[in-house]
Amino acid sequence: MTSDRPRIPPRPLVRAIESVRAVLALAFRKLVPGHIALMELMAAGWISQAIHAAAALQVADALAAGPRTNAELAAAVGADQDALRRLLRLLISYGIFTQRADGRYALTPMAQALRRDAEVSLRDAMLFFGSTGHRNHWSHLVDAVRTGRPVGEKLYGMPFFDYVRHDRELGTLFDRAMTSINTLAMEPLLAAYDFGRHATIVDVGGGEGALLTEILRRAPHSHGILFDLPEVVASAPTRFTELGLADRCTAEGGSFFDAVPKGGDAYILKHIVHDWAEPETSRILRTVRAAMAPDARLLIIELVVPEHTAPHPSKFIDLEMLVNAGGRERTESEYRDLLARHGFTLTRLVPTISPDNVLVAVPS
Structure with missing residues (x-):
């Protein structure tokens, strides 16, 4: 009887791949002008918010049954067709979703992880880390570095873990x-x-x-x-x-x-x-x-x-x-x-x- 548990690749293989990836990334940052490499790193925050938007709109869930046209997908998730096309254009360029030759959008392995019912789903994590509440914490990183203290007391008047028990909307999202x-x-x-x-x-x-x-x-x-x-x-x-x-x-x-x-x-x-x-x-x-x-x-x-x-x-x-x-x-x-x-x-x-x-x- 075969097991339905996911196969775990050998740790040495995973570490070797990580090392190669790190070397290639470092080589890229050294080869391009410094200001270009820095700008690309800064833009990573925008990609995170684009992933959050796709998670909030449940785009991956809408594609679970199969590929859809832009019009079909926009109607399913309640989005503007042009704005959705522009969102997916960015995400497709990073391998999150794909567009078939006939123009219909479909899931990729990364997009599968945004489905609510995926075996390993990161949808809720994307919703929390892209939320207004979480972004607000990071907007005060300067204060945290200056003081060495978390920002919860300043934002809420109480530590973060106390606040998420008080604000159950954010607390449920965090949990x-x-x-x-x-x-x-x-x-x-x-x-x-x-x-x-x-x-x-x-x-x-x-x-x-x-x-x-x-x-x-x-x-x-x-x-x-x-x-x-x-x-x-x-x-x-x-x-x-x-x-x-x-x-x-x-x-x-x-x-x-x-x-x-x-x-x-x-x-x-x-x-x-x-x-x-x-x-x-x-x-x-x-x-x-x-x-x-x-x-x-x-x-x-x-x-x-x-x-x-x-x-x-x-x-x-x-x-x-x-x-x-x-x-x-x-x-x-x-x-x-x-x-x-x-x-x-x-x-x-x-x-x-x-x-x-x-x-x-x-x-x-």
């Missing part, structure tokens, strides 16, 4: 975007690390449980505890039942600033540590350390900033953390030092073919 991004790295993560070696897994700040339930589906001898704010995990037991995991997975509500469940063999912190400034990060690590048995493992899943000058997703997300939440991305040595200050020893760094890594730590 869906994070879920969307999490699906992007799910398969590479599960292919790189054997979570099934742990009998009881506690997913701290695990949201609605997407990662934990997928781990348990593939690790039939493991049990799980999903831990997040009470309102976040309220509906989790229903999903556990639907997935046939009710006998192996429970949900507990609380704050990781106060305490986390005891009894785990492994504690997952996925995209948690990078969200917070140093004082909050210290509190989280202390509460997790207090709950852990001496032989338990801490699994921090984060991007790790490489020690080179080439572009890397972690360098973008690092500024996203600065602007929004006050957190940061770290190098491997910075993680080693951070963990040592809070009673842990970093024993392994497990890379994946995605930007995520699994940092495995034990109590000191």
Whole structure:
């Protein structure tokens, strides 16, 4: 019986392709005049907004059943024909959508990821990162660099994570975007690390449980505890039942600033540590350390900033953390030092073919 899971290419092959791409991009920037290369980089922001517009108009969903003419597509998405043609002209030039010889528009692999029902859909992520609320944060990047502080207090009078719980329109968009991004790295993560070696897994700040339930589906001898704010995990037991995991997975509500469940063999912190400034990060690590048995493992899943000058997703997300939440991305040595200050020893760094890594730590 064949598996319907996506094939994961070998990590050395992925890294080799990334290296070639980086070299070619650097060569291009060195060959063209500096002002031309700089202008092209600046225009990347406009491309992002064009992708956001296509996502908001649901263009990819309208093409899911097959190619359409400009008139048919404009009618389906409620857009002006000429303006839609101009939008798609730009996106087609970057391989997002295509136009057939007969003039009809169609999907490409990148456009497939904008469909709402795609196996790995980035539509919600594009809607959030192109939204007015998110763009407003980045318009204050200068202030964040000058002060070293996130811009939430200035914009909303409260930290970003408090505001998205208050403004549920933006909060729902943010939650869906994070879920969307999490699906992007799910398969590479599960292919790189054997979570099934742990009998009881506690997913701290695990949201609605997407990662934990997928781990348990593939690790039939493991049990799980999903831990997040009470309102976040309220509906989790229903999903556990639907997935046939009710006998192996429970949900507990609380704050990781106060305490986390005891009894785990492994504690997952996925995209948690990078969200917070140093004082909050210290509190989280202390509460997790207090709950852990001496032989338990801490699994921090984060991007790790490489020690080179080439572009890397972690360098973008690092500024996203600065602007929004006050957190940061770290190098491997910075993680080693951070963990040592809070009673842990970093024993392994497990890379994946995605930007995520699994940092495995034990109590000191």
